[in-house]
Amino acid sequence: MWAVLAAVLGGPVALAAPSATPSAGAGAAASVESHTTAPQATAPIGDPTAPPMAAWGPATAVLPAEEQADRLSTDFQVQSDGSVIVTESIRWRFPDGEERHGILRNVKVRAGYRDSETQYRYYELTGVTVTSPSGAPTDIAISDVGAYRQIRVGSPSLTVSGTADYVVRFRLGRIVNDIGDGTAEFYYNVVDTSNGFPQRSVSARVTGPAAATRAACFHGPLGSTTPCEATPGATSTFAVPDLEAEEGASVLTSYPRDAFGDLTPDLREGDVDASSGALVSPDAARALGWLAIGLGILLPLLAGSLMGLLVWTRGRDEQYAGLTPGLTPGVGQVVPVVVGGPDPTVAVQFTPPAGVQPGMLGTILDEQVNLVDVTATLVDLAVRGHLQIARDDQGFLRPDDWVLTRTAPPATTGALAPYEQVLLDSVFATGERVALSQLKNHFKPTLDAVERLMYEEVVQRGWFRRSPERQRAGWVGLGSVLLAAGVLVVFLGWGPLSGLFADAGFPLSPFWVLIGGVVVTGLLVRALGRRMAARTAPGSAVLAQARGFERYIATAEANQIRWEEAQDVFSRFLPYAIVFGLADRWATVFEEVAAAAAAAGHVVASPTWYVGNWSAGGFSHVASSMDSFSTVAAGTFVSTPGSSGSSGFSGGGGFSGGGGGGSSGGSW
Structure with a gap:
């Protein structure tokens, strides 16, 4: 009936348990609570006055017989302040052919006190940790179930089957009892009788602040006084026979009272079977x-x-009011600046913004320094005569490797920006000729420095007031x-x-x-x-020019390009096309230019900065090669050493078999 009621209500059912006091002769399933008065008799098995078994904790639905604890080994470390650290080592067998998410452990934290209807004894549960030697998921969720705290172990998105090992560790406060005769007792239900699953290979060890003078163990159904093996000592040991469903086991150790400090129980106002242990009054709560x-x-x-x-006030771009997008005020001209406004309509621009390199253009476009901005900068340096790029066709290195050779730039070449100089010097730090693969696992610090300098550059040029990064x-x-x-x-x-x-x-x-x-x-x-980075009015003007140039790269036609300028125009604008993601489209246009030139008997010269099989594919070959180069270079630059490429709840409730606290569980 209790299992049916639990299923109807969608969870375990908890009813109030009577209060009594344990002693060394109390049974494993006697529902009692220790305090400082003399021990009282426990309810014998079959006593008609004893409450129904389900009343001792959350009701448990009947599950397949093959679900059980193959092993339950519990270590108790009794502390001098009256608390205990519990470590449960569990090997749980899940139902054959079924996948579950994990296990449940129900730990009693509230118990009746001297038959009081207004007070209860509270065992504070803290320090819950779970590990799994077998590698099962060990996510933890803790909820209140009547007088118990339910520890749900496992992941809602992952399942386990077969058997799994778990180590559940927690602390219960103020659980040791001052008996009043010069002794103190630790009394705990290792397995309570509301547990709905067989428990095999059950054992326990109790270590206290002093050697135990007495030890006892009881097992069996509710109210049983059948003893099990108990050996007192500095570490008391207990061996429990295999338990069937609805059989429990309790352990008891006795110590000199002077081994402990204050053992005043934690008493609180309220109903023992409420959903949780209140720390403050209801009004304050x-x-x-x-x-x-x-x-x-x-x-x-x-x-x-x-x-x-x-x-709205600081994260939107500034713009010059009244000026055509892309223009800046003339010398002495005062133009008001506004914040925000609609996106400006930009016109096609046939050249990139004056003095703006591909890497800078990529940064102003999306307010970020991306890897493509850095690799396009390296291609741009090659176009400007600072190095040659060649595929390693000799078979010395990997087939996808590239060889970079430093060259002397033309005398008319301007000075490099700080980020360009650092990038160039770092690439050729070991010599005038270097394979790209030689930079692997060593270049990441340089990449970080280059990116930082690029952010500083856009601030120095007045495009941003602060580094957007x-x-x-x-x-x-x-x-x-x-x-x-x-x-x-x-x-x-x-x-x-x-x-x-x-x-x-x-x-x-x-x-x-x-x-x-x-x-x-x-x-x-x-x-x-992420939207707080904003361009200044000059930055917005450069952005409009960049967008206009992007439109040109995306819409350029072959008949707009002179044959004799084809190679130069293609090379100068290729790094920008790489930043725009339009390198293939840009190459297609120049393939048409080369075809028209060939039909007229004119040969388009190959780029001098790229060493490769020009006749195999012309402009398309160069563009696809640079796309491959950018991909390989990006992976090389970021590399670092060591890198390489519902089921419902099923489980039992808790039971006070004579001792404070108590554990039980199941799977979910």
Whole structure:
């Protein structure tokens, strides 16, 4: 009946358990709670006054018999402050032919105290960690199930089958009992009788702050007093026979009282079977809940409003008012500057912006220094006479390798920009002739330096007031800190912080509303912060010229190009076409130029900066080769050493078999 009721309600059913006190002779399944009074008798097996078995914890649906714990080994480290660190080593066998997500562990954190209807004893659960020696997913989600905390282990998106090993570790506070006769007892249910699965190879070890003077172990159904093997000592050991479903086991160790400090139990006001352990009064919990909900809603609204205002006032490009896009004021001319406005209509421009190299043009286009901007810069340096690029056709190196040879530029060549000089000098740092593959795993620091200098260059030219990369990084970093704070609070503060809202009466814990608000705030700051980089009015003018030149590369026709200028025009504009992603289209135009020239008996000269089989494909061959070169160079530049290329819940509830706390579980 209890399993059916649990299935109808969509989860485990928990009913209140009576309170009593254990002693060394108490049974494994006696539902009792230790305190400082003298031990009382436990309910014997079959006692008609004892509550139904399901009343001792969350009800368990019947699962296939082949699901079980093949091994359960539990280590207890009893602390002098009365807490215990529990380490459960579990080998879980999942149902044959079925895929599950992981396991469940139900840990009792609330228990009745001296038959009180207004107070309960609380065992604070902290420090939950899970590992899997077999490599199973170990994501953790902790929720309240009546008087228990349910630890759900596994990933909703990943499944496991067969058997899997888990190591579950947690701490329970104030669980040791002051018996009042000069001794203190640790009494714990290793397996409780509400557990719905067989448990094989069950063992336990208890280590205390002093050697145990006595040890006892009990196993069997609810109320059983059947003993199992127990050996007291500095580390007390317990061996439990194999347990069937609805059989449990409890262990007990006794110590001198002076081995411990204060053993006052953690008593709290409320119902023992409420959904969680409240840390504050219901009124305070509700007030804190409303505060958390308010912050969770207000933070994203404030972040969205403030970031939107900043993007509107400082994250939009400036433009010269009243001037044709692409033009700048003349000497002495004063032109007002406006922020934002519609995207300007640009006219075709037959040359790139004066003095703007391909790498700079790529940066002004998208406000970022991309790898293609760097590789296009290297091709541009070759076109300008600083090096030759050749495919390694000799078979010395890899088939896709390239050989770069430094050359003396023409005397009329202007000085290089700082980023160009660093790039050129770094490529040929080991000699005047270098294979691209020789730069692998060594060039990344140079690439970072070149990118940094390119950002500094666009600021020095007045196109941006600050480095767009630094602006984005600052806002993205702030958003990332907020996201990390939300995640950190979830992992480290879920247990204690969620307990603040235990009796608040909200259908959803305000804790999650607050965390959700922090996460959304971080995402908003990150997303809108990426738009904070803005061009100045001169930068917008250069952008309009670049867009006009891009239109020319995309629409140029062969009949617009003179035969005798074909090779020079093709080479000078090829690096820009690479940045625009139009190199193939640019080569196609010049193939038509070369064909028309050949028909008229004119031969178009091959580029001097590229060493390759010109007759095999002409301009298309050069363009495709440079595309391949850019791809290989990009991979080489970024390389570093060492790099290379629903099922429902099924499981049992918890049970106090005489000791404080207790564990059980299943799979999901």
